[in-house]
Amino acid sequence: MPDTLAGLLQVGALIAALALCWRPLGDYIARSLTTDKDLKVERGIYRLVGVDARSEQRWTIYAASVLAFSAVGVVLLFVLQRVQEHLPLSLGFPGVEPGLAFNTAVSFVTNTNWQAYSGEATMGHLVQMGGLAVQNFVSAAVGLCVAVALIRGFVRSRTDVLGNFWVDLVRVVVRILLPLAAVGAVVLILTGVVQNFSGGVDASTLAGQHQTITGGPVASQEVIKELGTNGGGFYNANSAHPFENPNPFSNVFEIFLLMLIPVALTRTFGTLVGDRRQGLAVLGVMATLWGTLVLAVTALEVNHHGTALQAAGAAMEGKETRFGEWASALFAVSTTGTSTGAVNSFHSSYTGVGGGALIFNMGLGEVAPGGVGSGLYGMLVLAIMAVFIAGLMVGRTPEYLRKKITGREIKLVSLYILTMPLIVLIGTGIAMSFSSTRASMLSSGPHGLSEVLYGFMSAANNNGSAFGGLSANTNFYNTALAIAMLLGRFIPIVLVLALAGSFGRQQKVPETPGTLPTHGPLFVVMLTGVTVIVAGLTFFPVLALGPLAEGL
Amino acid sequence: MFTSVLRQLTPALRAMVVLTVLLGLAYPLALTGFAQVVVPGRADGSLVKRDGVVVGSSLIGQSFADQPQYFQSRPSAAGDGYDPLASSASNLGPESPDLLAAINERRTAAAALDGTPPADVAPDALEASGSGLDPHISPRYAGQQVDRVARERGLSESAVRRLVEKYTSGRTIGFLGEPRVNVLLLNLALDRASGTAD
Numbered sequence: 001m002p003d004t005l006a007g008l009l010q011v012g013a014l015i016a017a018l019a020l021c022w023r024p025l026g027d028y029i030a031r032s033l034t035t036d037k038d039l040k041v042e043r044g045i046y047r048l049v050g051v052d053a054r055s056e057q058r059w060t061i062y063a064a065s066v067l068a069f070s071a072v073g074v075v076l077l078f079v080l081q082r083v084q085e086h087l088p089l090s091l092g093f094p095g096v097e098p099g100l101a102f103n104t105a106v107s108f109v110t111n112t113n114w115q116a117y118s119g120e121a122t123m124g125h126l127v128q129m130g131g132l133a134v135q136n137f138v139s140a141a142v143g144l145c146v147a148v149a150l151i152r153g154f155v156r157s158r159t160d161v162l163g164n165f166w167v168d169l170v171r172v173v174v175r176i177l178l179p180l181a182a183v184g185a186v187v188l189i190l191t192g193v194v195q196n197f198s199g200g201v202d203a204s205t206l207a208g209q210h211q212t213i214t215g216g217p218v219a220s221q222e223v224i225k226e227l228g229t230n231g232g233g234f235y236n237a238n239s240a241h242p243f244e245n246p247n248p249f250s251n252v253f254e255i256f257l258l259m260l261i262p263v264a265l266t267r268t269f270g271t272l273v274g275d276r277r278q279g280l281a282v283l284g285v286m287a288t289l290w291g292t293l294v295l296a297v298t299a300l301e302v303n304h305h306g307t308a309l310q311a312a313g314a315a316m317e318g319k320e321t322r323f324g325e326w327a328s329a330l331f332a333v334s335t336t337g338t339s340t341g342a343v344n345s346f347h348s349s350y351t352g353v354g355g356g357a358l359i360f361n362m363g364l365g366e367v368a369p370g371g372v373g374s375g376l377y378g379m380l381v382l383a384i385m386a387v388f389i390a391g392l393m394v395g396r397t398p399e400y401l402r403k404k405i406t407g408r409e410i411k412l413v414s415l416y417i418l419t420m421p422l423i424v425l426i427g428t429g430i431a432m433s434f435s436s437t438r439a440s441m442l443s444s445g446p447h448g449l450s451e452v453l454y455g456f457m458s459a460a461n462n463n464g465s466a467f468g469g470l471s472a473n474t475n476f477y478n479t480a481l482a483i484a485m486l487l488g489r490f491i492p493i494v495l496v497l498a499l500a501g502s503f504g505r506q507q508k509v510p511e512t513p514g515t516l517p518t519h520g521p522l523f524v525v526m527l528t529g530v531t532v533i534v535a536g537l538t539f540f541p542v543l544a545l546g547p548l549a550e551g552l
Numbered sequence: 553m554f555t556s557v558l559r560q561l562t563p564a565l566r567a568m569v570v571l572t573v574l575l576g577l578a579y580p581l582a583l584t585g586f587a588q589v590v591v592p593g594r595a596d597g598s599l600v601k602r603d604g605v606v607v608g609s610s611l612i613g614q615s616f617a618d619q620p621q622y623f624q625s626r627p628s629a630a631g632d633g634y635d636p637l638a639s640s641a642s643n644l645g646p647e648s649p650d651l652l653a654a655i656n657e658r659r660t661a662a663a664a665l666d667g668t669p670p671a672d673v674a675p676d677a678l679e680a681s682g683s684g685l686d687p688h689i690s691p692r693y694a695g696q697q698v699d700r701v702a703r704e705r706g707l708s709e710s711a712v713r714r715l716v717e718k719y720t721s722g723r724t725i726g727f728l729g730e731p732r733v734n735v736l737l738l739n740l741a742l743d744r745a746s747g748t749a750d
Contacts, residue, residue: 001726009727049566064556068564071557076568120637130576137575138568166563173571178579185583192611195587195595200637203599203608206739207619213597213609214636219587220580237630237639240682242611243597248729306646312655314675318641321626321676321688324730328682345682346641349651447645469643550647 003302007326010252011294014330017256018263025260026267026279032175033148033168034272045170056161059501062149063494065165066142070109070490073135077105080131081123090124091199103478108135110489111143111371113225113232113341113464114455114481116473120214120235125197132232133221137181140228140261141172143373146493147265150377151272153500154401157508162500176261177228184223184257191253192246193219218243226257229371231341231464239331239344240320251327251344258340262286262369265376273401277519282379284524285531289368290337293361298329300354305551309351318346329354336361339371341464348442348451348467352551355467356543359454362461363539364531365420371462377496379527381416383518384409384499386530390516399515402508409502416495420460421538423484427456428542430480437476442469450546455481460488600736602743608736612636613687620665621704621746622739623689623697623716626676627658630684641682655679668696688732691720705746715741 001009038046038053046053057065080087081096081104096104100116107114113136117123123132145168152162189195198215205211218234222244225232239245239254263283270279302325304315319328328345335342336358347358361368367379384400388410391398398405405413431437431452441448447467454467459481466472472481517523587595598610608614615633616622631638644651655678662677663670674693694716702712719738722731 001723006723006727010729013727045567045570048570049563051563060553061556061560064553065560065564068557068560069567072561072564072568076572118638118640120639129580130572133580134568134572134576138571166567169567173575178575182579182583186586189583189587189591189595192594192598194597195584196597197584198596201597201599201606203606205608205614206622206736206743207614207616209615211608211612211614211634212637213599213606213612215597217580217584219595220583235639235683237641237683237685240641241639242609242683242685242687246598246611248724252728304646308644308648308651308655309646311652312675312678314679315646316675316681317644317646317651317679318682319679320682320686321690321732322686322729327729343682346643348643348645349641351646355646442643443645443648445647447647450645467643468641469645550645 003326007298010326011330014252014255018259021260022264022267025264027271029176029264029268030271032171039174042170042174045174046166049166051164051166053164053167056164058160059149059162059497059504062162062165063497066146066493067490069165069169070142073109073138074105077108077131077135078102080127081105084124084127087124087126089126089197093122093124096122099475099478100473103482106482106485107464108132108230108232109139110462110485111139111228111230111339111374112459112462112485112489113230114459114466114485115232115464116478118236119233125216128221128234129217133224136221136224136228136230136232137173137177138169140224140230140372141169141177143371144172144176144261144265145169145373146496147373147376150380150496150500151269153503154273154403156504157506159504160501162497162504177224181224181227184227185219187253188219188223188250191250193222193250194243195219214243222254223257225342226254226340227260229258229262229338229340231335233342239342240346245344248322248327251323251331254342255331255334258338258342259334259369261372262338262375265373266369269376275519278401281519281524281527282376282383285527286367286369286375286379288524288528289364289531290333293333293337293357293368294330297333297354297357298326300351300357301325301329305351305353315351318349320344332358333361335465336463337366337368337370339366339374339461339463341458343465346468347454347465348469352547355450356547356551359450359457359547360535360539360543362457362463363535365535366461366463367531374462381413381496382531382534383527384413385417385534386523386527387516387518388413389530390526396514399509400518402511403503403506404509409499412495412499412502416492417534419491420488423460423488424453424456425542427460427480427484428453431456431476440471440474440477442471446546446550450550453542453546456484459484462489600740602740607740610734610737611687612685614736616735616739620700622742623694623701623735624665624677625735626686626689627654627678627680628684628686629680634685636685638684640684642680666696666700687734687736689735691731691733694720694733694738701742705742707745711745712742715745
């Protein structure tokens with residue numbers, strides 16, 4: 001079979017699998033978050049947590065609950081890493097250094113999973129499964145809760161309350177993430193992903209050397225790493241490591257997992273707002289952006305532009321033989337478009353423009369299709385902006401989903417859209433200003449700037465992948481990127497919840513012939529345009545200095 | 553807002569403890585139990601034994617540098633090469649002078665070893681993998697090594713070629729991933745064919 005046909009069929013198979021799950025999973029998520037019935041296990045958990053499952057929260061209390069839960073998560077994960085030498089299954093590793101432990105705790109709680117450490121050389125099995133993997137679940141759940149709260153803001157009218165965070169959290173974990181993860185982990189185990197508590201097996205290699213075959217509860221963590229759009233690898237090589245991703249099937253299955261919930265949430269959205277075409281429109285924008293980038297990055301990698309790559313005859317540096325260029329590019333675009341940040345190939349060695357396209361994909365604000373929950377609320381914020389701009393053009397009061405977009409809402413939306421670029425550009429600017437922080441760059445010239453830009457883009461968007469040449473385990477980068485991750489996660493969350501509160505208080509306005517329809521192809525084109533133009537105008541100058549200067 | 557956060561700290565702490573027990577202990581332990589009962593070989597890392605001794609994993613590549621009787625693996629950036637305690641890519645950029653120099657050096661070495669015209673050396677012989685532990689090489693690179701391995705071992709070229717074919721996997725179900733040759737399994741089979749103990 002010709003390479004191109006095989007590659008296209010691979011992309012097509014992924015799309016088909018996602019399309020099959022879109023409706024049942026999307027509707028299941030909608031039911032899980034709106035039902036009046038509690039499962040027995042949920043009632044038990046509510047008792048242990050001490051919450052009244054029938055009480056609801058205003059947006060401020062909902063936000064306070066998110067922040068309190070995340071703060072506790074950071075503290076516990078920090079402590080767990082610091083004391084790991086005294087815990088079982090530590091594999092003899094010492095406690096993690098404070099700066100690195102703080103960075104890692106923030107990284108996993110914010111759903112970023114930026115890793116300034118090497119898993120197999122830093123973390124024991126207990127910290128991995130009892131700390132890092134737990135945050136893989138709950139940080140994703142937090143994102144989904146916030147998205148659902150925003151949807152409730154659209155659906156409800158004249159109310160102050162948006163649901164109960166603790167109930168949403170428990171339901172997302174118990175009904176959605178845990179069952180999907182268990183099934184996915186079984187599939188991964190069958191494909192050869194390891195799942196044990198071995199401290200390492202000594203192998204005598206054919207060449208007469210010794211090799212330590214590492215172990216660990218990898219499959220149970222790998223599955224939620226993808227499903228929760230987290231991305232923190234058990235091992236340093238992440239999903240390029242054969243124990244995390246052993247073959248072409250496990251590879252496409254992992255891409256499927258990381259796209260699954262963000263894609264299905266568009267159906268959940270349409271179902272909950274009572275107009276499924278609204279969900280399809282949002283999905284259409286996400287699919288357009290993702291599909292365009294998949295084709296572009298694949299073409300760039302197959303053509304392997306760049307001095308070193310042309311000398312070698314292919315862009316296989318940092319790529320695995322079993323995946324090749326097609327399956328690597330497909331993973332790369334999906335992981336940067338979903339805020340996952342897992343990698344099956346190393347983006348720093350991509351062609352200049354190919355690597356730049358991955359940075360730009362994050363710069364869109366992680367909406368193609370974005371992280372669990374965060375992708376949907378990010379796209380809805382952009383949709384409000386698109387409606388607002390359209391309203392300005394025709395001179396009508398803008399409405400979205402029968403809610404008026406007034407000054408208050410557009411201020412919140414503007415702040416949301418400005419937050420991430422400010423963090424990225426200021427952070428990159430500071431890092432480029434000092435010779436001591438520039439020393440962390442592996443490369444000089446445009447590629448060095450790309451390394452730093454990628455780092456801040458990844459942190460502020462809670463992605464977690466890297467141009468790995470950057471030596472990020474320094475006090476400056478551990479602290480600066482932790483701040484970028486915290487601000488990039490929680491400022492938007494608070495703004496979205498404020499927006500939800502604001503919409504929830506409004507009364508619904510009737511649709512008139514003057515209302516801009518937000519479900520047709522015209523709106524899909526407009527929203528795609530707004531998304532690309534906002535990111536393009538913001539990041540074009542710095543992209544021109546980095547990846548474009550390198551690649552053109 | 554700050555006092556509201558403080559008021560939520562108690563349920564936050566309780567929820568985190570409960571969820572840690574469920575997701576951080578019960579869930580991975582149950583899956584480990586399942587894996588160890590149903591597919592213990594895979595769950596333990598697809599270990600490969602010879603005469604009862606573990607010689608590696610079929611999923612993890614090994615270095616065969618300076619061993620011309622073996623098929624050579626790809627260049628590796630994992631520690632000193634194929635060190636699973638330090639899985640890593642080079643992370644060198646497409647215009648990196650270091651990467652260009654390494655590629656030229658590897659091309660010269662591979663051409664000298666296998667007698668391949670320098671311009672024809674397969675890219676995967678010149679570029680390091682993502683994990684540094686890639687267990688595979690391309691069928692093209694394997695093909696370039698057949699003559700040399702056959703000569704070193706005193707085996708017929710066709711016998712070696714048959715073994716290469718045996719350890720070549722096509723794309724999964726015809727279109728997933730890329731065709732590849734498992735280097736460790738191939739080299740083990742070569743040792744069996746040559747009747748050498750080590």
